[in-house]
Amino acid sequence: xxxxxxxxxxxxxxxxGSGGAGxxxxxxxxxxxxxxxxxxGLMTRSSGPQIRGGEAAAMLRIATTPCDSVDDRYQVLAAVxxxxxxxxxxxLPLEASSLVVGDPAQGEPPEVFLKSGARYAPVTLxxxxxxxxxxxxxxxxxxxxxGLIGLPAAALRAAVEKSMKKGGDALAASLAAVQAGVGEAxxxxxxxPLAPAPARSSRWLVTGNQAxxxxxxxxxxxxxxxxxxxxxxxxxxxxAPALAQVGGTLVQAEDELASINxxxxxxxxxxxxxxxxSGPGLSLMIEALGLGVAAEIPxxxxxxxxxxxxxxxxxxxxxADLNIAMYGLHGDAPxxxxxxxxxxxxxxxxxxxxxxAETLQVPAIVLSDQFFGQARAVxxxxxxxxxxxxxxxxxxxxxxxxxxxLTPTGVSPMAIPGTPGITYxxxxxxxxxxxxxxxxxxxxxxxxEKRARKLDSIDYGEHWAEIEGEGELAVITWGSxxxxxREAFARAKADGVSGRLLSLRLMSPAQPQRLxxxxxxxxxxxxxxQSFGGQFMRYLRGEYDLPCELTSFRKPGPxxxxxxxxxxxxxxxxxx
Amino acid sequence: xxxxxxxxxxxxxxxxxxxxxxxxPGCGDYTVLSSIxxxxxxxxxxxxxxxxxxxxGCSSRIPAYTTxxxxxxxxxxxxxxxxxxxxxxxxxxxxxxxxxxxxxxIGGNHFLHACRRNVDLTYIVMDNRVYGMxxxxxxxxxxxxxxxxxxxxxxxxxxxxxxxxxxxxxANFIARAxxxxxxxxxxxxxxxxxxxxxxxxxxxxxxVTFRPEQRSWKDMVHPAPVEPTDDPARAARxxxxxxxxxxxVLFAGHxxxxxxxxxxxxxxxxxxxxxxxx
Numbered sequence: 001x002x003x004x005x006x007x008x009x010x011x012x013x014x015x016x017g018s019g020g021a022g023x024x025x026x027x028x029x030x031x032x033x034x035x036x037x038x039x040x041g042l043m044t045r046s047s048g049p050q051i052r053g054g055e056a057a058a059m060l061r062i063a064t065t066p067c068d069s070v071d072d073r074y075q076v077l078a079a080v081x082x083x084x085x086x087x088x089x090x091x092l093p094l095e096a097s098s099l100v101v102g103d104p105a106q107g108e109p110p111e112v113f114l115k116s117g118a119r120y121a122p123v124t125l126x127x128x129x130x131x132x133x134x135x136x137x138x139x140x141x142x143x144x145x146x147g148l149i150g151l152p153a154a155a156l157r158a159a160v161e162k163s164m165k166k167g168g169d170a171l172a173a174s175l176a177a178v179q180a181g182v183g184e185a186x187x188x189x190x191x192x193p194l195a196p197a198p199a200r201s202s203r204w205l206v207t208g209n210q211a212x213x214x215x216x217x218x219x220x221x222x223x224x225x226x227x228x229x230x231x232x233x234x235x236x237x238x239x240a241p242a243l244a245q246v247g248g249t250l251v252q253a254e255d256e257l258a259s260i261n262x263x264x265x266x267x268x269x270x271x272x273x274x275x276x277x278s279g280p281g282l283s284l285m286i287e288a289l290g291l292g293v294a295a296e297i298p299x300x301x302x303x304x305x306x307x308x309x310x311x312x313x314x315x316x317x318x319x320a321d322l323n324i325a326m327y328g329l330h331g332d333a334p335x336x337x338x339x340x341x342x343x344x345x346x347x348x349x350x351x352x353x354x355x356x357a358e359t360l361q362v363p364a365i366v367l368s369d370q371f372f373g374q375a376r377a378v379x380x381x382x383x384x385x386x387x388x389x390x391x392x393x394x395x396x397x398x399x400x401x402x403x404x405x406l407t408p409t410g411v412s413p414m415a416i417p418g419t420p421g422i423t424y425x426x427x428x429x430x431x432x433x434x435x436x437x438x439x440x441x442x443x444x445x446x447x448x449e450k451r452a453r454k455l456d457s458i459d460y461g462e463h464w465a466e467i468e469g470e471g472e473l474a475v476i477t478w479g480s481x482x483x484x485x486r487e488a489f490a491r492a493k494a495d496g497v498s499g500r501l502l503s504l505r506l507m508s509p510a511q512p513q514r515l516x517x518x519x520x521x522x523x524x525x526x527x528x529x530q531s532f533g534g535q536f537m538r539y540l541r542g543e544y545d546l547p548c549e550l551t552s553f554r555k556p557g558p559x560x561x562x563x564x565x566x567x568x569x570x571x572x573x574x575x576x
Numbered sequence: 577x578x579x580x581x582x583x584x585x586x587x588x589x590x591x592x593x594x595x596x597x598x599x600x601p602g603c604g605d606y607t608v609l610s611s612i613x614x615x616x617x618x619x620x621x622x623x624x625x626x627x628x629x630x631x632x633g634c635s636s637r638i639p640a641y642t643t644x645x646x647x648x649x650x651x652x653x654x655x656x657x658x659x660x661x662x663x664x665x666x667x668x669x670x671x672x673x674x675x676x677x678x679x680x681x682i683g684g685n686h687f688l689h690a691c692r693r694n695v696d697l698t699y700i701v702m703d704n705r706v707y708g709m710x711x712x713x714x715x716x717x718x719x720x721x722x723x724x725x726x727x728x729x730x731x732x733x734x735x736x737x738x739x740x741x742x743x744x745x746x747a748n749f750i751a752r753a754x755x756x757x758x759x760x761x762x763x764x765x766x767x768x769x770x771x772x773x774x775x776x777x778x779x780x781x782x783x784v785t786f787r788p789e790q791r792s793w794k795d796m797v798h799p800a801p802v803e804p805t806d807d808p809a810r811a812a813r814x815x816x817x818x819x820x821x822x823x824x825v826l827f828a829g830h831x832x833x834x835x836x837x838x839x840x841x842x843x844x845x846x847x848x849x850x851x852x853x854x
């Protein structure tokens with residue numbers, strides 16, 4: 001008997017199991033099915049430390065509106081087996097109205113999941129699968145979850161067919177197993193039905209790492225040097241064939257020192273260049289980033305941040321590389337730092353970063369993170385923007401050419417190897433206008449001013465930040481906290497509390513006047529970030545003259561910042 | 577200096593810039609610079625089509641002393657920068673240059689992998705077995721008992737053998753040269769640039785300031801008594817047993833240079849998004 005359940009605008013479900021149980025495969029199919037049915041969705045993943053065969057959880061949120069954040073609780077946790085799934089308990093918060101589904105043949109669910117008050121429904125996933133020749137428990141679980149949230153059979157079918165293009169007996173068995181799962185769902189007596197899907201629009205199913213890679217190519221990047229590191233590897237792996245298809249090149253380097261110096265060499269040769277890494281790799285790249293600043297060679301470094309310091313937690317997210325990205329370079333070294341604010345925005349931000357780096361002949365660091373990078377999301381097709389490489393090149397045989405000429409904007413035309421009559425040596429040594437090394441105080445000052453002036457020479461326009469809403473209360477945030485803050489404001493609105501969301505995309509150069517204007521009328525601002533030490537708060541205090549009272553809400557990774565935490569904080573604060 | 581812009585019959589002098597070197601009088605690097613300019617003239621290239629890439633150290637100052645495009649990067653990373661440049665711009669002639677500390681110590685990993693990768697570029701190491709710019713510390717090629725302030729009584733470490741390492745790592749051309757023979761060195765550089773793949777030339781280039789005893793190298797060098805070989809096993813034996821003063825091409829192999837393959841299915845940029853579209 002299925003009780004009448006209220007249609008939901010957002011449902012979160014998780015599927016867990018030991019390695020080899022196929023929970024990621026099933027999770028991806030569920031997301032695909034939701035997309036086929038016209039819903040938005042977001043899938044993140046968690047896995048144990050084993051290279052292969054460890055426990056894993058696919059965590060999905062499916063909704064009638066775009067999902068830029070995880071939700072507070074999961075409505076359903078299904079497990080093919082319980083192995084070490086309890087390890088993920090902190091990442092899988094449940095509530096009394098939640099449902100835990102497990103195969104009784106695999107034992108009882110860990111107590112930690114049931115103490116939430118969630119109802120336990122035993123379902124014989126393995127035995128059900130066994131009745132179907134070639135059937136697998138993960139496909140039964142897929143059908144079960146699809147049934148519980150009310151996905152149409154056709155969408156589930158389409159998703160399975162799409163991922164099993166070979167068809168044949170394996171496809172037939174999987175479809176039968178999914179069907180059996182839907183049948184098992186109907187027996188449970190609880191449902192979490194999604195409200196009808198919204199009107200169709202043009203959408204993508206994409207990860208943040210893919211979006212960043214594509215943004216870079218759109219921005220003109222044609223050379224990449226790569227050293228594998230979690231969670232940036234997929235960005236590089238996506239780019240390898242894609243770059244080749246558009247006439248570019250990717251080289252796997254021997255280490256991060258090599259990859260950053262390779263892209264400096266390639267960009268010096270006139271080819272817009274990028275590398276992607278995470279905190280440990282960024283640490284190794286810092287010296288050469290300074291070379292890019294001094295020698296005025298544009299490059300883009302995407303840092304897909306993970307939990308630090310040191311090796312930290314390689315597979316989990318955190319926003320704690322802001323300090324090193326902003327202030328890690330030795331000497332006074334003005335450069336660009338940008339941060340995407342959603343999975344889809346990884347495209348725009350990386351494209352814009354490439355455009356700015358090329359225009360200003362300076363390195364740009366893009367601070368993505370593990371959440372964006374490895375999350376797969378159904379998003380509105382990102383708008384086409386025209387940002388592309390726009391490097392000023394020097395003309396052949398230009399009279400009295402000086403590579404580091406003190407121009408009014410600070411940007412001086414760059415001679416590209418192969419161009420006659422204007423050869424020069426790019427140098428990390430302080431130099432005069434011609435590029436000849438100089439230890440003269442006047443040259444140092446003049447070149448420092450030139451390098452600083454460049455960054456203030458252009459109008460960064462509207463993209464410096466996302467600004468939404470009105471009110472005397474504001475939340476200032478950045479990166480992957482943005483989605484949770486946006487959702488918190490939407491909930492606060494229902495409580496009659498409104499406020500302004502400010503999410504900074506352009507971290508360096510800081511835009512103090514713009515932020516001041518954006519905060520006009522705001523009396524109090526909550527600063528939300530995912531770092532233990534409050535790096536973003538310190539950055540705001542250091543770079544801006546803020547006209548309002550500030551409070552910090554921060555926590556380290558690996559647990560995501562959830563909307564409920566911010567919502568409560570906003571309410572608490574609006575009443576104080 | 578008034579040659580037409582397309583002429584390739586330039587004189588060595590036309591590859592020498594007007595920047596005054598920081599080197600000490602008598603430094604071997606002056607003649608290496610001359611050898612490079614002679615080689616470029618002999619190769620009939622134009623300066624704008626050549627890039628000289630270096631890291632940090634006395635000899636790494638060399639790019640600015642040429643009229644070619646130069647890249648004076650950070651310590652130890654000349655080969656990485658040169659690799660990126662050559663892969664992105666295969667039309668250029670790329671020469672990486674530097675010293676023993678830059679190439680074998682801080683840059684050691686890149687040396688191994690540049691030999692392995694076999695990108696078509698030439699690496700010239702001016703080996704004087706000392707850190708000169710920081711005023712006299714032992715490098716990987718310094719004798720173990722060489723006394724210095726930083727390592728009193730010597731490092732006690734056996735010398736690094738760059739040619740053997742290069743061979744074992746897959747370099748496609750290995751030669752030893754001496755700064756006491758500018759024309760011979762120019763000829764070796766010319767051969768190295770012409771040879772496909774990664775070419776490595778170790779040039780014995782004395783530091784007259786911190787290793788004045790190296791002045792006697794000019795009396796110790798001698799032409800390699802045998803012809804170049806393409807057999808790595810023979811080359812290994814030769815390199816392991818030679819006296820360190822054999823001058824000439826010691827190995828010339830036939831490995832295919834690194835060249836990323838073009839895609840069999842080229843696309844326009846906008847077509848890449850097809851895989852994301854629902």
